[in-house]
Amino acid sequence: MEIRNIAIIAHVDHGKTTLTDAMMRQTGMVTEAGASMDSNTLERERGITIYAKNAALLWKDTKINIVDTPGHADFGSEVERVLRSIDSVVLVVDAQEGPMPQTRFVLKKSLELGLKPIVVLNKIDKPAARPKEVEEMVYELFLDLGATDDQLDFKVVYAIARDGVASLSLDEPGKDLSPLLDTILERVPAAGHDIESPLRAQPFNLGYDNFVGRLAIARLYEGKLRVNDQVLVRNIEGKNETGRIVKLFTFRGMSRVEVNEVEAGDIAMIAGLPNVDIGDTLCVTTDQELLPAIAIDEPTISLSFLVNDSPFAGREGKFVTNKQLRERLEKELEINVGLKIDFTDDSYKVYGRGELHVAILLENMRREGYEVQVSQPQVIIKDVDGVRSEPFEEVTVECPMEASGTVIEKLGKRKGVMMEMKEGSGGYSRLIFEVPTRGLLGYRGEFMIDTRGEGTLYSRVIGFKPYAGEIKKRDEGSMVSMVTGKALAFSLNNLQDRGVLYIGAATEVYEGMVVGNVAKGTDMAVNPIKGKNLTNMRASGSDDAIKLTPAWELSIERGLEIMSDDEYLEITPKSVRLRKQYLTETDRVRMGRKK
Secondary structure: OEEEEEEEEEOOOOOHHHHHHHHHHHOOOOOOOOOOOOOOHHHHHHOOOOOOEEEEEEEOOEEEEEEEOOOOHHHHHHHHHHHOOOOEEEEEEEOOOOOOHHHHHHHHHHHHOOOOOEEEEEOOOOOOOOHHHHHHHHHHHHHHOOOOHHHHOOOEEEEEHHHOEEEOOOOOOOOOOHHHHHHHHHHOOOOOOOOOOOOEEEEEEEEEEOOOEEEEEEEEEEOEEEOOOEEEEEOOOOOEEEEEOOEEEEEEEOEEEEEOEEEOOOEEEEEOOOOOOOOOEEEOOOOOOOOOOOOOOOOOEEEEEEOOOOOOOOOOOOEOOHHHHHHHHHHHHHHOOOOEEEEOOOEEEEEEOOHHHHHHHHHHHHHOOEOEEEOOOEEOOEEEOOEEEEEEEEEEEEEEHHHHHHHHHHHHHOOOEEEEEEEOOOOEEEEEEEEEHHHHOOOHHHHHHHOOOOOEEEEEEEEEEEOOOOOOOOOOEEEEEOOOEEOOHHHHHHHOOOEEEOOOOOOEEOOOEEEEEEOOOOOEEEOOOOOOOOOOOOOOOOOOOOOOOOOOOOOHHHHHHHOOOOEEEEEOOOOEEEEEOOOOHHHHHHHHHHO
16 A cells, blocks of 8 residues: 655644544544544644644545644744654645745745645635735745745645635635545655665654553654564664564554554554654664654743742642652653753753743643642853854734834834834734844733734744843732732722732732732732721711722733743642742842842
């Protein structure tokens, strides 16, 4: 049986997972209603793909292995390694929005590897869809990224993934996805099927199973692999270990199927190699040539994970000790290759690709029953050729024209340089900036307020550049509780005039907990549990009904954005709280003097 190996790549929300799901349904690989490649609970809630996932379908006696990749820049490390294991990509582009930053990022990686993409213009049924114009934009993007003449000769398929239809011409309405599936068979080269040579395979993704341990998802380039085979695990750094294959799986639909043998050209899940890493070469003898290593982009931010030691510690979580926290982070390293961790005795320095990358880890941990507190995210500063450098991002903003002045002013204060300004459709502007990652930390929430929720902001890391200097981002101070107890509406009613509250009435607070922010830039100690002083005297207006403004509820991402460098974000299964590192006013003053 012939095999085709493809990855589906796109910007966030351009419809790649919907398209994959529709292909699965048409080929009978999925029968249950509502089945989706976005199987993770967080993926379903947020509507984004976080983890690269494998699937396979059969079409005209050909097996098509599909890898669905994340579209968000924070999970770019998932995309890079996947592209090394496949023979072509299906690039999905929204027929209204056109190519976006992540489209550029994943396409650039694909073209550098010599892959010939198939372009799918999706959502052509949108009222504002402009497929011909977007097709021209995609062509220009290929030219900008240095595509070869062969790569510029790409095939375009027009689709409505939600309805499961596609066609090769805008004049012909699609009936199903057969035009796309036929194009894949026609344009994607058949996977090499050299089964006579000795085994050579390379893992491009990792998984974990509680029964068999680490799982390697690998592409077989040469030879065969059977259960109980002895293999060598090697890399360019001199690693040379022997292991025995315990179990083998291939993919059918969205499920994995246990098999006894896998041949060259296929993608398999391998169990039995506890120390295998992404980019290693699985082979039989030490004189076989190593496969090219897979490089993964470096982390851009760091923060400390600590055991929760607040007065409310241990109330909600099942896993609250230092040992349990360490074991969970070690387990995360098994599969999350974009993450790096420095393990010390009392805290763990975690390096990630962005705020969302870290927030997803924290959200998963709290749902599993962990309690943890984290410090303010900091960008990673390093020396590049003797120059102090920091990560920069290309930021693409689409916002109403009347809000563009505010956006330009705010990003300018954060050392952003505007590279391009275009007039978009429907009264919107498209602005492109280069901004230090440091300047973007904490800006997204502010951006949504400035554009009244009508703007979109996308970014991608473009590398390290010389340090941009000091950035003053936060003008507010913190409203810090100086007592422990239950917050009362009477007290909060007086406090809400001073700034924005993070808590509502009847919320339990402790000394040192941040209950809101103050419009003036200095911290303020407050008493949120103070009640009304009851007397026998009555006065006009003193018994007016209390009207509290709804609290600005803290989420993990919002907390990471707004916290100061002298605060911790406390995360438990049911609560997200902001607190000072030193809980009492006396301790904070003492530490302030030391600094």
